[in-house]
Amino acid sequence: METKSPSLEDCLKLLSGEKDEQKLAGLFLATKISDWSDTASVIKIYNALGARFLHRLLVTGMGKGDTGMEGRADREAYLKLSVTVLAGFCRVPEIASSEEMVSKIPLISEIISNLSDSSIIEECYEFLVLVASASEKGIIQILESRSIEPLARHILHDGIEDSRSQELAIRLLQLIVDRIPSYNVDKSYLSGMSWMVCTLSRQFALLHNILKFEVMHILISFLSSTSAIFNETLRELLGTNWAAYISIGIMEILQNRIVSCEKLQALRLLDSVMYIVGESFLLEDKIFDDVEATLPIDKFLQLVLESARVEIAVHLNELAYLKYEASKTSSTARTIELKRQNLAVLYSLVEKIIKLISSANVADGTILNEGILLQMISGLNETISLVLDFLQDAKDHCVWKGDDLLAAVRIIGSYLAQTPSACQEKTRDLLQHILSIEGDDESSPFYSICFLLPMLCQTTMDVDGCKALTSFGGHKSVVDFIVNLLRGNGTAVESGTIYIACDAILNILSHRKELEGQIEESPFLQLLQEFSTLAENNNDPSLLMIASSICSLVFDLTSEEKLLNLADFNHGTLERLSQLIALSLSQMLSKEEIDAYQELYDIVRAGYDRWSNRYPSVQNAVLSSMNH
Template structure:
């Protein structure tokens, strides 16, 4: 056991004395005999001083109390002494964990709020040690106004200072231990201010604190309860926090750092894009306080795309092994799969955001992206799409059609092909029917995958070759099933268009080319679709809906007859009567000149269809001719 420093006992005797002058003299002497690593001596000094005297000393420094012979001239010295002692004592964990120290948090809040003390670092160190050491420390800190205090002070701290490091560790404690739902809702504005300052440290620092800032941003912005904080950040006018994040993300992605850190950078990037929009990919890279060479404005988007592609390739390779190759007898970690799928969603989201960004740029015919950058992005997206298609091919080989990872893969493919429908044409054609058969974990039959692919399908079916691909793969049947479900799910608001009209247009594109391609269509599909079209228009006066439904009905009736249709299960005389009413109504409305140019084209489709098959539908013919 180590011996106490010589002379310490004399100091302890002074500290135990009854008179304030003796205690103060002992405190002034004791600093000569101990160091911060001597926990035994520090504990002995704390016991000798006593909490009551420490509290009196602190209150005197604040101006709330008075030691013997203390005056205004000594107040600053007493306050500095008190704060220094508190920070020193709390370096001993058992002292930091005491309720006596916890009770002094509010006094330290007051010191900082009133700018009473120059020893700011010791104040924050004391708070960190107490909050970390006491089991109730985080709760008391937050609920006593600690976050409000940090938010009011943090922007004034010097970049990279010891104080900002201490504050960041304090915030990290709060984020990791306090109830996230309460923290990010009740204190959203305070957290948003803190995020802004952490973002600056993320950009300007080149030390390990940069990674601490990255991890904090990742934890806050990606939290499932972080919505209110994101909303608060979204409305911060004139704030450059997202610009600082961009600079920090680029620094991480372009340097040799651990893959886990690059993943954190992608998580933060995805969160920021969801807050400020896809325009974030292009913005200032040379900000006040950020040292370094001039960085091109396209560096961020290219790095994010390349890093996302690599992350997607690695994650899909891991998932392919875990889900398709690993022995069923081996203990495949479900948690590992879930974690990889979650990270995959982040990379997928970034790729989709980049797709939307280049689509908007293409519509604007240029703008912030140069031609060379545009080509690089397209090449990167093509590579990424190829990687995803290989994963889907692997799933097809192993007969795996169900999974949120597969559904998300189709979503990304659909998003990109909506803008470039001929990309990876051969692979897409070979996998089209399989992609349309993929189901999410909670789906009982394919639906969302078809919806994701509709924009691309609608575009390729404008050409005969595209229709031939759809018909030969049987994908038109998937479109029919999707349309039926869309109408059934949106009976009250399908007039808003969207996916319903997209499905209608796609199906119509295929049906209108029936003479140039072979389209297999069975009676059951015709019956179910016809019944749903009747139901869709039953209670609407919207001419566009009526004409669209009638046009599709007129086209699908080419594949059956009235007798065959009536024999289909569930297609009774009432549904046939409804079909008659729909067709007659569409013809009547157009004859009354209530249609526009678009409806006139649809009217021609109905008239043409009726002339082809009316003899096979005597009931409909009689109703129309009346």
């Protein structure tokens, strides 16, 4: 007589039984006869078995509590069965998103942390991925149950040899990253998130397959965070070498022949790391037991710069074509915006490298090879020349507004502040246009002037630099910049910027005799109006002294009588300026302050000796302050 094969109905009867033996038999039978891709059958099996039994089976396998199933079978077998069945059930999104499954996340995370059986760990990761994919509740539970940190520590310290588990773990971290921006992340979650970065960083260095790029993209998502607290948490974990691991991974990508977009993403990742931990980390030795750097430090730095330079050249060429030659479509506009964003990242990275190689504070005493350093400087000269060509193209097309142009001005200013003699002819030819450039949201030039100030401060130290700026009235732009800052109209900038701007004006006034005919009194008289309030409202001795120095040199150009004849200049303004000069020359400044600004003090003193007879009000104020 032919034996009848068990059916789904037979299985469901066993699963619905009251005894554990029946449920276990039904469960084993279900794994043999059921098609787990048949959603309807899986739901029937799940409902017949019941969430309570599944929970008891899981905790028994974990060796937790008195479940009534103790001693009936080997716990590991129970654990393997329960995790396998849970992962199978969760292939149905309706089940995976249920409260019963979401509540299992802490237990599954605990299993991963405590076991080494790769087959069980794979099922655990699959369960977590399925639950996290099914609903927002899964991600929230992972965050709120503090499951991120133990999972991350497991991957980081124990590693995952099985490629399937590795793939699932990375997929899980990707899901968490994708959902975090839409979830109000509490500060208490930051530790777990930072451990995820540590975990992914090591995997990024060790992997040599397509997963390497997936990990890189997840790291970019994490490290693009603007959270200062998160960045500080990452800095506290530098002992795990996460930043060094990332540099090893980037080193490998930049050395291999891969598509340009992935190299660009590697450079984006490096820029984010340098933003968080500082530029000098790039010059630190990277020695590990599990992975080896394939390049010495200076060669790696050169590789990064050369890779960025190639990308900048390509992007500038493509962007110029799209802006000035290609037909204008919505697709073109999107591509232009993407090119702009990429260039901003590349510029940022190159700026950090400029700062790094210009600094005397080389990490751990490491000194860059002189030959490599010269090659890098030569490369930077070429890149800055290309950026200037890009601005020349904009000038030729009468374009002066755009964030891409402003970003170009910034990198030019950063480099020429260190090497003001580089690309001198091109820079001087374009200087007027550069100072007129506005960002997309600016109504008048501000940041373009701000970015060029360190360079202008140096070039105006000699008369040729002053002539280059004043030949088209560029000094008036600097005066307007100072006025806007003093009036509070300028966007917030780094402290000291106003001092640098004043220093450039001071340089021009110091060469006033050689510039005769190129500069007029009127722009500088506007500064007198603004500086008149500093004696009463400013506690910064550096600004007070440089403002007094400028006033002293401007007084050389005119007289008290002429000033008082101006419509917008009155006795009150002159009285306040008199107090400013008197304060800078009096004993009210400490000896330390006078010593620190001796050169400025000498300018004020020498000027006062020249023109005091023409300014009786100032003379009276100075004499009065000295008598007190």
